[in-house]
Amino acid sequence: MGECKLDHSVQDVIQKLKSQKEFMPPQLYKGCEAWLQTNPTQLQLNDVFHLLKKYDLASVEEQEQRNKALEGIVYG
Incomplete structure (x- = not known):
């Protein structure tokens, strides 16, 4: 992923996650939702x-590839 100078809020990430829900594996989506409650x-x-x-x-x-990267972050 390219470097970005912008810091994204939890709300930004929630909105982005919701916008991609229908394209993601359901378990990964739920894992991301739960992870966002953990003060990342x-x-x-x-x-x-x-x-x-x-x-x-x-x-x-x-x-x-993105799923694997997300799993690494979300599930540690």
């Missing part, structure tokens, strides 16, 4: 936001 760091929020950004436009292979 700013770096984690930024990383998750960028993994979710344009998720719906990514190829299946790219989505699988």
